Amino acid sequence: MVERANKPKLPTLTSTPGLPPQATVTFADDNSSVTAELPTGESVKVLLYGATVISWKDAAGDEKLWLSEAAKLDGSKAVRGGIPIVFPVFGTAPDHPQTKDLPQHGFARTSRWEFLGKSTSESMAGRAADEPMVKLDFGLSSAAPGLDPKAAQHWPFKFNLIYSVTLSRESLTTSIVATNDDSAPFDCQVLLHTYLRVKDITTVSITGLQNATYIDKAKTTITAETDRVYTPSPPEADVTVLEKDAPRFRVARDNLAQVVVWNPWVDKAAGMADFAPKDGYRQMLCVEPGAVAGWQSVEAGDAFEGAQTITLVG
Numbered sequence: 120m121v122e123r124a125n126k127p128k129l130p131t132l133t134s135t136p137g138l139p140p141q142a143t144v145t146f147a148d149d150n151s152s153v154t155a156e157l158p159t160g161e162s163v164k165v166l167l168y169g170a171t172v173i174s175w176k177d178a179a180g181d182e183k184l185w186l187s188e189a190a191k192l193d194g195s196k197a198v199r200g201g202i203p204i205v206f207p208v209f210g211t212a213p214d215h216p217q218t219k220d221l222p223q224h225g226f227a228r229t230s231r232w233e234f235l236g237k238s239t240s241e242s243m244a245g246r247a248a249d250e251p252m253v254k255l256d257f258g259l260s261s262a263a264p265g266l267d268p269k270a271a272q273h274w275p276f277k278f279n280l281i282y283s284v285t286l287s288r289e290s291l292t293t294s295i296v297a298t299n300d301d302s303a304p305f306d307c308q309v310l311l312h313t314y315l316r317v318k319d320i321t322t323v324s325i326t327g328l329q330n331a332t333y334i335d336k337a338k339t340t341i342t343a344e345t346d347r348v349y350t351p352s353p354p355e356a357d358v359t360v361l362e363k364d365a366p367r368f369r370v371a372r373d374n375l376a377q378v379v380v381w382n383p384w385v386d387k388a389a390g391m392a393d394f395a396p397k398d399g400y401r402q403m404l405c406v407e408p409g410a411v412a413g414w415q416s417v418e419a420g421d422a423f424e425g426a427q428t429i430t431l432v433g
């Protein structure tokens with residue numbers, strides 16, 4: 120059951136005697152972000168601007184996502200790092216009448232989302248209280264006050280988005296449901312633009328893309344600017360990111376048929392004002408599950424759903 124937040128600031132939750140302590144959910148003083156922490160120490164922080172996950176830490180406090188030191192977190196620009204949400208267009212689509220005037224990657228990442236509430240292990244069916252987890256739900260609709268004005272201007276459909284961020288001890292799941300509340304169908308693309316933090320990109324390889332349409336090698340290594348849209352086969356094949364041949368992240372996808380692998384490398388990083396430090400490309404790799412080859416046509420009253428689960432391995 121989702122507990123509704125009716126106050127801007129939630130109190131720290133206390134444990135029930137005899138039960139393990141619950142996750143805590145706290146708001147930043149300025150209500151710009153919400154942080155959830157498991158009793159075992161893992162945490163996730165989500166900026167309401169873009170519903171962008173900007174931090175995911177394990178129990179030891181080690182950060183798993185890359186966030187630029189120059190990222191704008193004040194709502195003036197899409198966040199450079201974390202997990203921005205790409206919707207309803209990936210990149211720009213000058214030849215696609217419905218989305219041709221939208222900014223790069225759409226408007227979900229540049230709108231202020233509403234925090235809808237949280238669920239914890241105790242309230243989730245089938246979850247034992249000794250497997251701590253917490254789910255945060257966020258919403259954005261065509262009627263939302265926080266909607267980027269460019270959305271209403273250039274994409275005049277009635278829609279509703281629900282984005283859920285679920286933290287458990289070993290994994291982070293982010294899932295999106297895009298509902299068409301209009302009387303006409305709309306086309307969309309969806310992508311979860313995940314910036315994974317790595318120690319040294321020169322030791323990173325990726326498996327799970329061997330049979331993808333783009334490339335056919337045992338492993339993919341990153342040695343230059345990389346920006347590829349893969350369509351792995353079978354469609355639900357997991358993608359694993361390794362460091363020094365040791366698996367670090369396993370990325371599972373649900374209904375997101377593509378995986379974009381992106382690293383800007385030296386020159387492109389140098390050209391991005393919000394990318395810092397300039398050699399930060401060595402500590403990041405974007406592995407972005409998405410539905411971005413062609414378009415998802417969503418009928419009136421219907422919805423598109425997609426999700427990723429990133430599991431820490433090794």
Ligand SMILES: O=P(O)(O)OC[C@H]1O[C@H](O)[C@H](O)[C@@H](O)[C@@H]1O
Nearest residue numbers: 197223224346347379381405407
């Ligand atoms: O600079 P942004 O609009 O955040 O886009 C960052 C990157 O996103 C994706 O990974 C695309 O494949 C890249 O072509 C793009 O450069």
